[in-house]
Amino acid sequence: MSQLSLEELVDIITNKLETERGKDIKSASDQDLYYVIASIVKDVINPQWLQTQNKYKEANSKRVYYLSMEFLVGRLLESNLLNCGLLDLTTDALTELGFDPEKVYSQEHDAGLGNGGLGRLAACFLDSMASLSYPGFGCGIRYRYGLFEQRIIHGNQIELPDYWLKDPYPWETRKVEEAVKICFGGKVNMFKKNDGSLEFKYEDTDQVMAVPYDIPIVGYQNEVVNSLRLWSAERPDMEPEFLTNRSKRYYHDLDHQHSIDQISGFLYPDDSNHEGKELRLKQQYFLVSASIQCIIRSYKKTSLRSLKHLPDKVTIQINDTHPSLAVPELMRVLMDHERFGWDEAWEITRNVIAYTNHTTLSEALETWPKEMMQNLLPRIYMIIDEINERFCKGIWFDHPELREKIPQLAIIAYDQVHMARLAIVGSFSVNGVARLHTEILKKKEMKDFYTLFPSRFNNKTNGITHRRWLLQVNPKLSSLITDVIGPQWVKSPNKLIGLLRYSKDQPFLEKIEQVKNENKQVLASFIHERTGILVDDQSIFDVQIKRLHEYKRQLLNIFHVIQLYNDLKDNPNLDIIPRTFIFGAKAAPSYYLAKEIIKLINKVASLVNHDKTIQDKLKVVFLENYNVSLAEKIIPAADISEQISTASKEASGTGNMKMMMNGAITVGTLDGANIEIRDLVGDRNIFIFGLTAEEVLNYYHNGGYVARDIYNTDDRVRRILNQLNYGDFGSQDIEFKDIYYNILYHNDPYFVLKDFDAYIETHELVEQAYRDKATWLNMSVTNIAYSGKFSSDRTIQEYASEIWNLNQVL
Structure with a gap:
């Protein structure tokens, strides 16, 4: 079917509308078209689905x-069209029929099968396993x-x-x-x-x-x-x-x-x-x-x-x-x-x-109460108990040096089952x-x-599917890449490294800049439509989109916003490049402090966005209901990728890889995969700041950090925390006092204040780099070139050869 002409596909769509939906083009809705296109795709993939299963059986292959x-698959229509080789043709056919393809594709609801990086990673892995x-x-x-x-x-x-x-x-x-x-x-x-x-x-x-x-x-x-x-x-x-x-x-x-x-x-x-x-x-x-x-x-x-x-x-x-x-x-x-x-x-x-x-x-x-496991899963508990007994006996007899640590190793300890x-x-x-x-x-x-x-x-090391997160979500950038290095990168993402030859090519850099600007214009229009906020598409798009957790430190980011706002209030003529800070995050319903941080971001946004005295030099946007589809709109437009977790806390991250692949520059700590990104692109093409994992762990184990000392000695920090304490961002004096008390009376458990000065200095370097367009675009292209290393295809090949002993069935 990939050899179809435009006219043939238009005929198939109109015929299916009649036979499956009982409608003609004039009476059909966007949803009707969505189901018809999905039906056409299923006609293509169902025989291949059966053929694949039969091939696996015949090969008697390992599985x-x-x-x-969690499997955070997002919407599947565009992805399936792309993988079937029908996306461009279908987009043209819908346009020919007088429909907006984006509105048709958006009829699909994001599948509610996951929440964050864990689920999206699982979805990327499935894509790579099938594609390989x-x-x-x-x-x-x-x-x-x-x-x-x-x-x-x-x-x-x-x-x-x-x-x-x-x-x-x-x-x-x-x-x-x-x-x-x-x-x-x-x-x-x-x-x-x-x-x-x-x-x-x-x-x-x-x-x-x-x-x-x-x-x-x-x-x-x-x-x-x-x-x-x-x-x-x-x-x-x-x-x-x-x-x-x-x-x-x-x-x-x-x-x-x-x-x-x-x-x-x-x-x-x-x-x-x-x-x-x-x-x-x-x-x-x-x-x-x-x-x-x-x-x-x-x-x-x-x-x-x-x-x-x-x-x-x-x-x-x-x-x-x-x-x-x-x-x-x-x-x-x-x-x-x-x-x-x-x-x-x-x-x-x-x-x-x-x-x-x-x-x-x-x-x-995770741990589970022993009694709950016994009552709910009695046979399973018996087996776990036996596994634990044999394991602990093995330590006792074979590793006498670890005997005293058996309670820290035992599967069942202190009436808890340790998963x-x-x-x-x-x-x-x-x-x-x-x-x-x-x-x-x-x-x-x-x-x-x-x-x-x-x-x-x-x-x-984790990876992302470049087909979804570059080829599908950023077609203009993908087309430009193909124009200069050929199409082989789509099946062999490591070939993106060929872009390095063009990292200082002025005509190519101008095209890269044009694509980014067009993506930012699209996102600015979306933001205005969704929120009513007008943002400057020529401003720096500074993006942090991820689950809301204290260790991911959205709080540090919004403290930076407050600091910039305070600077502009003190000096409205301050020469800074306009910035648009874009947040997307969900907090667990019972996670009180995380929800307070969301409220703070939105309250600061309301204050900043309506203050005419700062001359629109700052805008703050919180896009609600963050999901895969929203990420697909934001990531191609990002200039800065905020990956600012407390060092040692983020296992890997995959948002850092997605934004890197689309040309954003990482501002981050030496945590998770940020380290491996830094090792590839070099110190000149990433902005690293803050405590190292070793320093963080040393503070946790040995003490030595006192948050109040920073409050007492850094005027900027004291001013921000006092603004929280005195209700400057809320309608009531008590708003945000809990954030204030958590930092000062629980000694800033995620080192927001400790890393604040380094973070502010780093953003000064970001601004300097952004003012030099040639330098910034060179950094952007360098990041795209090295991003092939973070394709989930590479990760799955490593799993297959080093863990699963799995062979491809071609």
Whole structure:
């Protein structure tokens, strides 16, 4: 179909409108066109989907299953059109028919299947696996509601339900015939068989059906279509005798029936109370149990060999700690259903499962109350308890030097089940997601585990799919790149390095500048349409778009804005290049301080944007409901990429890679992948400031930092904090006092004040560099040229060769 002419595609669209929507062009809506185009794409990819699965079966190839609680895929129509080679033609056809292609494409709601970098990384990995012809499959949950839809009212974040499935989702295929049963609660009875082996039977369990919905993952113009399988929790059909036996549990069963809807109801329930915590644990077990049952069933269909050879044909990659229950669940299936003994089941399990760690934050290394695990998942708890006993005994006898550290290593300790520890003990690979992050894991956060299992630890620096984040979202820049170095970079992103030859070519730099200016004009129009704020498209677009967390330090950024505003109030004629600060962020509903920071950003924006005395030299824009589609609009227009996390806290980052790939210059700390960006582009093409990870960790461990000393000695800092304390940015005196007290009375836990002076100085250097257009454009091109290193294709090739032992099926 990629050989279609414009006229032929127009005819297909008009015919499908009539046959599938019962409309003609004159009466059709943008939504009608969206569903018609999606139907045309499905006609192309469905045969390729079937062909791909058959090819994998014929090759009897090893497969990787990527288990993740998040898959932030965004909108799929444009991506699928691009990968099928139909995007330009479809855009032309819609224009020919009198429709605005952007309005048609935007009819698709962002899939509410993720929140931040973890989920977007998973989506990029699926794209790369398909585009590189690797047999890779995603496994997640089909949440009916996403995290939440964010609205900003009087500066405050308000959360509304994100019912992204209110309209039919054209990309999913329900496969009820492949549903599996999940059991919660009940009792486990143990019997000794005649041969001495143990048998376990479950009674009075609460059953849930996991029904799969498959979404095609389309490779880039290679006719490979992999699958993302999303599980939906549904009520099982009850047999009459089952119902009779449970008549005394009537009210319990009513509660259970109600709870089933919640399991796949919404992403990340509030776990600040018992009910929410239990629901989250249910979700995690639901994901891994359904997925592992499906994996075992698939293996049996495609292989005649015993399950003891499962590691030769299957790797299960768990994305962070959320799917760590894959370890005991695989053990359960192998022992209770497949009749393996403990030692053989453990050998299989430990050689199938690989674990990716995404954080050094203790709050993100999940633990569950022992009693909750026992009640909700009694058999799973028994297996974890046995794993823990054997692991701790092994330390006691084989590593006497670590005996005193057993409580810090034990999977079950102080009545808590530690999921990261379970994942490390039960896997053959533990990888970090940036060089610094992996070193921190090995030398500090997981040092004792590294002592026990040094060969398991490895690094796989994150990546992004350049097809989505350059080719699709920035077509003008992509076209310009192709004009000068040819199209090979699309399939081999490392060839972007060829742009270095043009980094001082004046005609080329002028074209780069023109593309950036056009992208900024588009974003400025969008901002005005969305918010009513007029921004200067010739100003510096200074962008920070990411999840709102104290360690990501949006607070440091807005302190810089306040400092500039104070300078302009003191001297309205101050000679500065106009700046537009663009924020996009969601805060977790129960994260009070993060929501206060959002409010502060919006209050400062309201004050700055309406103050005529500063002559429009500053504008602050907070774009609500940040998601993938919004990122696609912002990133091509960014001049500055704010990557200013407290050093040692950001595992990797992927926003830094996306903006680098689109020519933005990074302002950042030596944290996460910023270090690897710096190593590639050189100190002249990035702006690095602030404490190092070693210095931060030293302060945490040894003290020596007093935030109040900076408050007392730096007039700028004192003025800003006093403005917070005295209510200068709020309608009430009490507004923002909590931020003030958190910094001064909790000793600035993320070193905002400590890095403030260096951050201000760095932005002075940014301004100087921006005034020299040739220098700035050279920096921009240099960043684009080196960005191919951060393609997720490179990351997936490293996983495939160094962890998964996976071959391409061409």
